[in-house]
Amino acid sequence: DTGVSQDPRHKITKRGQNVTFRCDPISEHNRLYWYRQTLGQGPEFLTYFQNEAQLEKSRLLSDRFSAERPKGSFSTLEIQRTEQGDSAMYLCASSRGQGYGYTFGSGTRLTVV
């Protein structure tokens, strides 16, 4: 197992386009988290899944954002009608469960032009 994988590593898109990112967690981890990190800031929580159930969504996650984890394994994060303010590093993490530390992927850097 090679850890948490995220794809793509970089994405440049025009404002108004839709983008989708993928995260493959560590296989035995049942929790999966999405965070967003902008320049000079720490990661900010967006949402998380316990298996396939989405248990919490941050108010940072506007209606243009949707996340899924259909089979409790990989997850996708879609942003519709991208705006320049969406430019950030999107980080995925997984954990064994409550109380365990997270393992982060390398992130997807989104640039909206």
Added chain:
Amino acid sequence: GEDVEQSLFLSVREGDSSVINCTYTDSSSTYLYWYKQEPGAGLQLLTYIFSNMDMKQDQRLTVLLNKKDKHLSLRIADTQTGDSAIYFCAEMNRDDKIIFGKGTRLHILP
């Protein structure tokens, strides 16, 4: 609300000890963490401490926790150029979410 505060920059001479400090507000935090982020990379878990401990040592790393003052520190002994990175203090809150500080950029002087 929950907040994690840490200084933004620290410069240390190679071979000296680095001490990065952090304060947090949630007294119900169960675990506290230190993550390292190198340029263009994701976050690497360096070490963590359970809230009922006051010290943890792991090779060159020493974590001190003062739960009364809600103060956490990370000491890196014999700092090397490879330690140059951003260090994030983080707490796991009662809802099992990890809340991060803004990070301390550690700069190593020759």
